[in-house]
Structures are given as C-alpha cells and as structure tokens.
Amino acid sequence: MGGTPELRGHRVVVAGAERAARHAVARCRALGADVTPAVAPSSLATLDPALRRASLVVAVDDGNPGWDILPALCRERRILLVRERPAPDAGSVTLVGGGPGAADLVTVRGAEALARADVVFYDRLGPYGTVAGLAPGAELVDVGKLPGHHKVPQLLIERLVVEAALAGKSVVRLKGGDPFVFGRGGEEVAACVAAGISVTVVPGITSAVSVPGAAGIPVTHRGVSRMFTVASGHQPFSEAELEHLAGLGGTIVVLMGVGTLPQTVGGLLRHGLDPATPAAIVERGFSDTQRSTVARIDGLVVAAGLAGCTSPAVVVIGDVVAVGADAAAELAGYAPAGARR
Numbered sequence: 001m002g003g004t005p006e007l008r009g010h011r012v013v014v015a016g017a018e019r020a021a022r023h024a025v026a027r028c029r030a031l032g033a034d035v036t037p038a039v040a041p042s043s044l045a046t047l048d049p050a051l052r053r054a055s056l057v058v059a060v061d062d063g064n065p066g067w068d069i070l071p072a073l074c075r076e077r078r079i080l081l082v083r084e085r086p087a088p089d090a091g092s093v094t095l096v097g098g099g100p101g102a103a104d105l106v107t108v109r110g111a112e113a114l115a116r117a118d119v120v121f122y123d124r125l126g127p128y129g130t131v132a133g134l135a136p137g138a139e140l141v142d143v144g145k146l147p148g149h150h151k152v153p154q155l156l157i158e159r160l161v162v163e164a165a166l167a168g169k170s171v172v173r174l175k176g177g178d179p180f181v182f183g184r185g186g187e188e189v190a191a192c193v194a195a196g197i198s199v200t201v202v203p204g205i206t207s208a209v210s211v212p213g214a215a216g217i218p219v220t221h222r223g224v225s226r227m228f229t230v231a232s233g234h235q236p237f238s239e240a241e242l243e244h245l246a247g248l249g250g251t252i253v254v255l256m257g258v259g260t261l262p263q264t265v266g267g268l269l270r271h272g273l274d275p276a277t278p279a280a281i282v283e284r285g286f287s288d289t290q291r292s293t294v295a296r297i298d299g300l301v302v303a304a305g306l307a308g309c310t311s312p313a314v315v316v317i318g319d320v321v322a323v324g325a326d327a328a329a330e331l332a333g334y335a336p337a338g339a340r341r
C-alpha cells in the first residue's frame with residue numbers, strides 16, 4: 001500500500017486483537033478508510049451492520065481460532081478478505097539506511113521496516129520528504145528539529161528511540177545514506193543493546209559512492225584508480241592524515257567537506273598532490289537541483305567560491321573525475337572550470 005489515500009470512502013473491518021492489529025488499523029486509517037476494529041470473534045455479531053457495508057476485511061492472525069468463520073462469512077457477503085501478519089508484541093528498533101535522498105533508492109527491506117513501524121525518528125538527510133508515504137500510520141518524529149532544541153543532541157535521540165521501544169513500539173530510526181557511514185549508527189545500536197532492546201540494521205546506499213556516481217564519476221575505474229578513501233571533513237584533517245591522503249594515489253571522497261575545503265585542498269597540495277589532479281564537488285545528489293563543479297584541485301577552492309557551493313555535497317578528488325566525458329572536456333580547457341548542471 002502506498003501513501004495515497006486509496007481507501008478513501010471505503011469501510012474496512014480489521015479483525016484481530018487490538019495489539020496484534022494495531023499496524024493494520026493505523027495503515028488503513030492513514031489510507032483514508034473508515035475503519036471498524038473487530039477485536040474478538042465474539043464481536044462479529046454486534047459488528048454485523050458494519051460488516052454488511054464493508055468493502056474489505058483485513059484479518060490479522062492473532063492466534064485466536066475463533067476467526068475461522070471469517071472466510072466463509074466474507075465469501076457469503078462478497079467482501080474481499082486479506083490476511084496480515086500480527087504486529088510484534090515486544091518493542092524493537094530497526095536502523096534503516098535511507099539512501100542519498102531519492103525515495104526509490106530506499107532498499108526493499110528498508111521500505112518493509114518503514115511500512116511496519118509504529119514510530120519513525122528521522123532527520124533532514126535521506127528520503128525524509130517521503131517518510132509519510134513509506135510509513136503510513138506511523139508517528140513521525142523529526143529529530144532534526146524537536147521543540148526547544150536548535151540541534152537535538154545525539155544522547156537525547158538515543159533516549160527517545162530506546163524509550164519508544166521499551167514502550168513496546170516498533171521503532172524505525174531512519175538515517176541518510178548508510179547508517180554506519182558517519183551516521184552514528186554504531187552508537188545507536190550500542191544504546192539499544194545496553195537497554196536490552198532487539199535491534200537490527202538495514203544497510204543503505206551511501207552518498208560516498210552514489211553521489212559521485214550520479215554525476216558520472218566512478219569511484220574506481222580500471223587502469224585509473226583501484227582504491228577509494230572516504231573521509232569526513234567536518235573537522236580539518238591533521239597533517240599526518242593529509243600526508244597519507246596525498247600519498248595514497250587513489251580516489252579521495254570527502255563528506256561534510258565544504259566548510260573545510262580550503263584546509264583540505266591546501267594541505268593535500270602542501271603534501272605533494274599533483275596540482276593538476278581533477279576534482280569535483282557534487283551538491284544535492286539525486287535532487288532536482290543536483291550540480292557538479294569540476295576543476296583541477298589547485299583551482300577547486302576558487303571554483304567552489306564562484307559557484308557558491310554549499311552542503312550537502314560530496315567532494316571527489318582523483319583521476320576518476322576526468323573519466324566522465326564532460327568533466328574531461330572542462331578540465332582540458334574546452335569549457336571554463338566552474339559550475340555545470
């Protein structure tokens with residue numbers, strides 16, 4: 001079932017004990033249905049008028065053998081019957097990697113976890129624009145902006161996630177990209193384990209590889225680069241790190257690297273990186289406003305300034321940048337280095 005109110009105007013009877021049927025009830029309501037819950041087989045008699053007008057019965061298997069009468073009842077009244085697994089009893093947490101932002105780059109497993117969620121904690125990266133559609137019926141909590149917090153501290157997020165699971169809810173913590181690439185996923189797993197909560201991780205498509213790819217840049221390319229290093233630029237690199245990065249000879253991918261770009265570029269050049277090395281800044285990958293700025297590394301800071309590059313962006317440094325034909329032309333001087341779509 002998608003996010004559109006495709007059950008609007010329909011009466012739906014959801015059969016099953018309240019706890020087991022809670023996901024089905026929430027989802028049908030989110031899809032616009034007029035829902036009548038039937039919590040026990042004995043209630044079917046009193047619900048008969050509702051049943052007569054229903055166009056759909058959702059039967060949740062709550063283990064009660066009394067529901068065996070439902071199929072015959074529905075057949076007799078010509079009502080469609082669909083079965084659904086019960087919602088789990090104990091709370092749990094699923095960390096879902098939401099990918100780089102496009103709704104259709106969420107994995108099938110991630111989408112299934114979202115569809116079953118009672119509550120989703122999300123923030124401003126990843127496919128946040130479509131969480132409501134992927135998780136109809138779930139309570140949605142934007143931990144990027146909780147009331148009273150400019151930036152919600154990580155420990156508070158962990159506490160909210162753990163508390164919801166302890167209250168018996170199926171919790172999804174939705175993260176941009178992959179949960180374990182600069183996503184603090186490891187800390188959230190540890191918090192759940194410490195609280196004795198069952199936790200699983202659904203990997204996601206990381207921006208480190210997919211955003212360069214969206215701009216036509218392969219992070220490895222036969223004969224050009226046989227390694228890539230993914231680094232966080234949220235703080236300036238140390239001299240030792242810059243020296244190693246400059247000497248590696250492979251592709252360097254920097255996330256959160258716009259603010260520290262001058263230090264990164266200056267440091268790599270100081271440690272001997274070839275000033276003619278091609279580089280690119282890919283902003284807002286997979287969005288309508290995706291943009292690539294391509295230049296030689298010694299011209300990258302000026303090009304970024306002229307183009308007004310902002311976060312979120314992935315910085316790619318290495319010969320693979322020139323593999324794409326457009327970039328190669330720009331770098332050869334056929335077109336001025338700078339912004340292009």
Ligand code: SAH
Nearest residue numbers: 177178181183206207255256284285312313
């Ligand atoms: N876990 C995420 C990364 C979180 S750090 C992942 O695996 O992708 C956040 C950084 O990721 C941003 O500052 C930016 O550098 C990068 N990023 C994430 N999505 C992006 C996108 N759609 N376009 C460009 N950069 C993106």
